[in-house]
Amino acid sequence: MVLEVIVALPLAGWLINGLAGGRLPRGVVGAIGCGTVGAACAASVMAAGDPAVAGGGLTATLFTWLSAGEFTVSAGLFMDRLSALMALVVTGVGFLIHVYSIGYMADDPAYARYFAYLNLFVASMLLLVLGGNLLVLFVGWELVGLCSYLLIGFWFDRERAASSGRKAFIVNRIGDAGFLLGILLLATTAGNLQFDRLAAASGGMAPGLLTAATLLLFAGATGKSAQLPLYVWLPDAMEGPTPVSALIHAATMVTAGVYMIARLHPLFLHAGYTLSVVAAVGAVTAFFAATVALVEWDLKRVLAYSTISQLGYMFLAMGVVMMPAGMFHLTTHAFFKALLFLAAGSVMHAMRGVVDMRRLGGLAGPMRWTAAGFAVGGLALAGVPPFAGFFSKDLILEGAFEWAQRGGAMLVWIAGLATAFVTAVYVTRAMMLTFAGPAADPGHPHEAPAVMGLPMAVLAALSFGGGLLGARVAGEPLLRYLEPFFVDSAIGVLKDRPMPAAGVITALPVAVSLAGILAGFALYRDRREVTLGALGRFLSHQWYIETLYDAVIVTPAKRLAHLLADVVETRGIDGAVNGVGALVGRAGLAVRGLQTGFVRNYAAAILAGTILMLGYWLFK
Amino acid sequence: MSVPLEAYLALSALLFVLGTTGVLVRRNALVVFMSIELMLNAVNLTFVAFARQRLAIEGQLAVFFVVVVAAVEVVVGLAILIAIFRTRDTVDIDDVDLLRG
Numbered sequence: 125m126v127l128e129v130i131v132a133l134p135l136a137g138w139l140i141n142g143l144a145g146g147r148l149p150r151g152v153v154g155a156i157g158c159g160t161v162g163a164a165c166a167a168s169v170m171a172a173g174d175p176a177v178a179g180g181g182l183t184a185t186l187f188t189w190l191s192a193g194e195f196t197v198s199a200g201l202f203m204d205r206l207s208a209l210m211a212l213v214v215t216g217v218g219f220l221i222h223v224y225s226i227g228y229m230a231d232d233p234a235y236a237r238y239f240a241y242l243n244l245f246v247a248s249m250l251l252l253v254l255g256g257n258l259l260v261l262f263v264g265w266e267l268v269g270l271c272s273y274l275l276i277g278f279w280f281d282r283e284r285a286a287s288s289g290r291k292a293f294i295v296n297r298i299g300d301a302g303f304l305l306g307i308l309l310l311a312t313t314a315g316n317l318q319f320d321r322l323a324a325a326s327g328g329m330a331p332g333l334l335t336a337a338t339l340l341l342f343a344g345a346t347g348k349s350a351q352l353p354l355y356v357w358l359p360d361a362m363e364g365p366t367p368v369s370a371l372i373h374a375a376t377m378v379t380a381g382v383y384m385i386a387r388l389h390p391l392f393l394h395a396g397y398t399l400s401v402v403a404a405v406g407a408v409t410a411f412f413a414a415t416v417a418l419v420e421w422d423l424k425r426v427l428a429y430s431t432i433s434q435l436g437y438m439f440l441a442m443g444v445v446m447m448p449a450g451m452f453h454l455t456t457h458a459f460f461k462a463l464l465f466l467a468a469g470s471v472m473h474a475m476r477g478v479v480d481m482r483r484l485g486g487l488a489g490p491m492r493w494t495a496a497g498f499a500v501g502g503l504a505l506a507g508v509p510p511f512a513g514f515f516s517k518d519l520i521l522e523g524a525f526e527w528a529q530r531g532g533a534m535l536v537w538i539a540g541l542a543t544a545f546v547t548a549v550y551v552t553r554a555m556m557l558t559f560a561g562p563a564a565d566p567g568h569p570h571e572a573p574a575v576m577g578l579p580m581a582v583l584a585a586l587s588f589g590g591g592l593l594g595a596r597v598a599g600e601p602l603l604r605y606l607e608p609f610f611v612d613s614a615i616g617v618l619k620d621r622p623m624p625a626a627g628v629i630t631a632l633p634v635a636v637s638l639a640g641i642l643a644g645f646a647l648y649r650d651r652r653e654v655t656l657g658a659l660g661r662f663l664s665h666q667w668y669i670e671t672l673y674d675a676v677i678v679t680p681a682k683r684l685a686h687l688l689a690d691v692v693e694t695r696g697i698d699g700a701v702n703g704v705g706a707l708v709g710r711a712g713l714a715v716r717g718l719q720t721g722f723v724r725n726y727a728a729a730i731l732a733g734t735i736l737m738l739g740y741w742l743f744k
Numbered sequence: 745m746s747v748p749l750e751a752y753l754a755l756s757a758l759l760f761v762l763g764t765t766g767v768l769v770r771r772n773a774l775v776v777f778m779s780i781e782l783m784l785n786a787v788n789l790t791f792v793a794f795a796r797q798r799l800a801i802e803g804q805l806a807v808f809f810v811v812v813v814a815a816v817e818v819v820v821g822l823a824i825l826i827a828i829f830r831t832r833d834t835v836d837i838d839d840v841d842l843l844r845g
Contacts, residue, residue, distance in 0.1 A: 719845030723776075723837050727767050 126171045127184040127201040130211065131250045133164040137243035145236025157239030158222040161246050165215035172208035178608075180204075183256060190259075197317055200256035205609045209451065209602070210253035210383055214376050217458050218246045220579035221371040224466055227576035228367050228473060238278065238365065245271035249376050253383060258307050258317040261384070265303070265348065268377045269296045275372060276364040288360035295357040299347015306340030309333065310391075323390035331395070338391055338398040342405075345381025349435050352409045356670055358432055362424040366469030369424060374431045374465050375458040382438040382454050386447050389610065393445065403443025403524075403532070407539035410436025412667060414546040418553065419656065419664040423468050423479045426554050430505065431461055433543060437520055440540060444532060446523025447610050448603045452594040453516035455602065459590045460504035460513055463583035467498035470576055471558060474569040481554065485651055486563035491571050495559045497580045502555050504587040506548040507637045512590035517544065518633055519594060525629050544633050548640025553648045561651040752793035759786035773825050773835040777818065784814050 137160030145153050176182040181204035190197040203211065222242060229238050248271055252264025269292075277289025311317055313333050314325040326334060345351070350358035361373045372378070385392055385402065392399055410433045417429035434457050441450030472479055474491055488495040504511035507518065521544070524537040571577070593602035647654050656663070665671060759782055766779025788807045795803025829835055 716845035719843065721841030721844030723840070724768050731764060731768070 125184065126167055126174070127182060127203055127254055128186070130164050130167045130171060130215075131201065131247055131254060133160045133167065134243040134247040134250065136160060138240050138247060141236050141243060142240035145240055148236065150230075150235055153236045153239055154226040157243055158219065158226065160243060161215060161219045161222050164246065164250065165212070165219050168208070168211040168215050171203055172212060174203075177203050177205065177208050181207075185256070195311065195315055197257060197259050199260060201251075201254045201260075202256035202319070203254055205606055206383070206386055206451070207253050209455065209606065211250060213455055213458050214246065214249050214253060217375045217462050217583075218249075218371055220582055221367050221375075221462060221466070224370075224469070224576050224579040225365075225367045227573045228469055229365065232365075234278070241271055241274050241278070242368070242371070245275065245372060245377070249380075252380055257319060258310065258322070258388075261387070262303065262307060265344070265380060265384075266300065268372070268380065269293065269300070269348070272296075272361070272372050272377055275368040276361045278364050278368065282363070284360075285363040288357075288363040292357035292361050295354050296347045299344045299354050302340045302342075303344025303347075306337045306344065309337040309340065313337070319387060322388065326391045326394045329394070334391060335395045335397050338388075338395040339401065341384065341388065341391075342381075342398060342402055345384055345439075346405065349378050349381030349439070350432050351381070351405050351436060351439060352412065353669075355409065355413065355432050356673065359425050359428045362422070362428050366424065366465055366472055369428070370462045370465030370469065373428065374461040378431060378435055379438065379454045379458070382435070382442060382450055385439075385442045386451055386610075389442075389447055392442070399443050399445065400532075401443070402439050403527070403536050406436045406439030406441075406443055407524075407536040407543075408436070409433070410440060410543040411539045411546070412436075414543045414550065415663050416666050417550040418546060419660055421480050421482055423471065423481050423484070423554060423558060424465075425479075426481075426550060427461070427464055427468060430464075430547070430550070431457075433547065434461065434505070437517060437540065437543070440536060441520040441523055444520075444523045444527035444536065446520060446527070448606045449516060449519035449523050449594075451606060452602055453513075453520055455593065456504065456512035456516045456587070456590050459583055460501045460511070460587035463497055463580060463587050464501035464505065466576070466580050466583065467494050467501060470494040470497075470572040470580065471569075473572055473576070481557040482653075484558045485561045486559070487569055488559040490569045491559075493571055493577055494580070497584045498555065498559065500584045500587050502551040504590075506551050506641060507544055507633060508548075508641070509634060510588075510591060510595075512587050512593075514634070514637075515591035515594050518630055521633050522629050541633060541636055545636045545640040545643075548637045549644040549647070552641050552644025556644070556648040557651055749793055749797050752789060756786045756789040756793070759783075759789065771836050771838050773828075773837050776837060777821055777825075781814060781818070784810055 137156050140156050141148075141153055145156075148156075171177065171182060174182055181202055183200060183202050185198050185200035187199055188196060189199040222239075225238065225242065229235055232238060245268060248264050248267030250264075252261055252268060255261035255264055273289045273293040276292050277286045279285045280289070307317065310322060313329055314322055316322065316325065347354040358373060358378065362369055364373070392402070413429045413432035413436060417426045417433065420426045420429060434453070438450045438453050438457070441447065441453060468479070470491065471484065471487060471494060474487070474494075475484065478484060500511065504513035507514045509515075521537060521540045524532075524540050528534040528537050572580075592598040594600050654660075662668070763779045763781075763783030763786060766782065767776055770776050770779065788810055791803040791807045791810070795801065795807075825835060828840060832839065834840075
């Protein structure tokens with residue numbers, strides 16, 4: 125019962141705000157928007173406390189959706205330890221961002237539409253994480269994609285926002301096609317889409333089929349979670365309102381791919397090849413996106429590339445079978461990346477929408493609370509102890525190292541380490557350019573109102589202390605909580621790892637992060653512009669990946685479209701249709717003389733015809 | 745003494761050709777109608793002649809049908825003719841050529 129309530133609450137908020145929000149006062153709209161998500165959060169806490177969640181899982185079956193012979197799918201919800209964690213992150217961070225939005229969107233004319241979309245997103249995301257089988261998960265998966273599209277294009281009167289929304293939708297379609305194929309492949313081979321049945325059947329499936337199915341599912345994850353090669357939509361998604369970037373494009377929706385792999389980890393564990401692909405894609409994406417973030421001038425796009433990079437870390441963790449660490453990083457990342465985005469939003473709010481870091485600067489004085497929040501988030505992102513990001517990133521790198529020792533590629537660990545360095549540099553750069561030095565733009569920046577400041581304060585506290593969820597000194601409560609779920613994953617390795625080796629491996633990322641911060645200070649002190657020469661050009665063109673897509677896919681597709689539109693359509697199809705018309709018209713002109721209008725001519729024709737027929741019969 | 749079948753057929757053919765010629769060359773719609781009646785009755789004549797020669801009743805039955813249908817056709821045809829006369833003040837079928845292509 126409580127599971128239905130969790131999903132239904134934000135859905136009700138969507139209905140009310142969507143249908144009647146325009147006629148309600150703004151205070152009521154905001155209260156409904158935040159209240160429903162807050163209540164869903166409370167309900168999630170209640171549900172997570174249910175002993176059934178820690179046991180086999182809490183289920184709620186609504187009705188039988190599909191039934192075809194042996195194959196049945198029910199529309200049902202399900203909450204186990206993993207879903208409980210995700211539901212808490214989604215509703216908790218979601219609630220804070222809803223509250224923040226009250227202040228951020230206060231002057232927007234489409235206030236009710238904004239909250240309606242945001243509530244719909246939370247409901248869809250909850251459906252995704254609480255879905256009882258793969259098909260319900262897929263429904264949530266598609267709905268969050270829809271909400272993402274609606275919210276990226278929220279200011280649809282801006283050409284760039286509208287086209288960015290379309291881009292996100294189309295790129296996600298490519299991944300989702302693979303995802304759907306993966307689901308169908310699993311449905312035909314396993315004959316069931318229930319998570320526990322799939323897990324039980326995964327051992328008996330043909331390895332080739334299982335590899336194909338998991339690769340297809342991972343293709344969906346690269347789209348939704350913005351990994352190479354389908355990452356291109358996420359940087360453009362920053363056209364949406366900043367709280368949306370914080371909630372959807374940093375904290376929750378983009379982590380759906382990570383959640384999906386964690387949810388189906390028994391399948392992935394039986395497909396070793398897929399796991400290697402996941403690890404490789406994660407490592408390459410993490411490094412690639414971090415280097416691009418190094419040269420971006422747009423503060424929000426820096427954070428977007430940072431998100432891609434951190435998601436790469438999560439996939440890396442999944443690939444090296446350090447799945448609890450991946451979920452841990454997902455949680456801490458939700459805290460500190462939401463904080464960073466909200467701080468960036470606070471800057472934009474104060475500077476009337478300026479996000480170009482060349483036009484920012486010197487904001488540490490007038491906006492010291494925002495600057496402090498950004499610093500906490502930045503330190504967590506850079507992985508400096510004792511901030512939250514340190515513990516989770518460290519655990520992932522540790523897992524990558526262990527994996528390399530068990531026969532995996534050492535390059536994955538090295539890429540992770542290099543990424544940690546670059547991450548520290550770019551976050552320092554963003555910090556310096558935005559908050560340090562003299563004010564670049566003579567305006568009157570003001571600190572954000574309390575309704576925006578309080579959520580940031582809570583997130584800052586979580587970014588600071590959230591690491592305790594997985595810190596060894598605190599007994600790793602989150603990892604222990606997830607342990608029964610990942611019972612056949614690497615948590616066993618976690619338990620009996622030798623402490624001294626781990627000590628060195630732990631120290632190295634910290635040293636690298638601190639070196640990165642120092643390098644960032646050295647490079648960007650006095651807000652210097654560092655161009656990095658040819659390397660900088662390479663990076664600022666995103667490694668020419670979008671250029672490559674343009675050349676290989678977009679331009680040929682456009683040419684083909686022009687060919688079809690200008691040649692095949694106008695000459696081929698239109699020509700055929702017009703030709704048939706003209707032929708009939710000419711033939712009509714040729715024979716119209718036969719229609720004289722004189723009855724006697726017709727009678728004569730009938731007579732002649734009759735005589736001819738009679739003659740034929742007589743003489744044949 | 746009986747008239748041979750050939751004589752009936754010859755008369756019938758003569759009447760039919762007369763009727764056909766009338767339909768094709770006359771311009772007065774009433775005369776065209778009468779010519780059509782002539783054609784119908786030429787056919788009727790062959791029907792009865794054959795029926796008598798073969799001692800079968802079917803030919804005579806067909807004649808009754810033709811007579812009835814002809815009567816109906818005349819009623820409808822004359823009604824149309826009157827309608828045309830009222831609107832166009834003529835029964836000359838060459839003046840009624842609205843359907844010329």
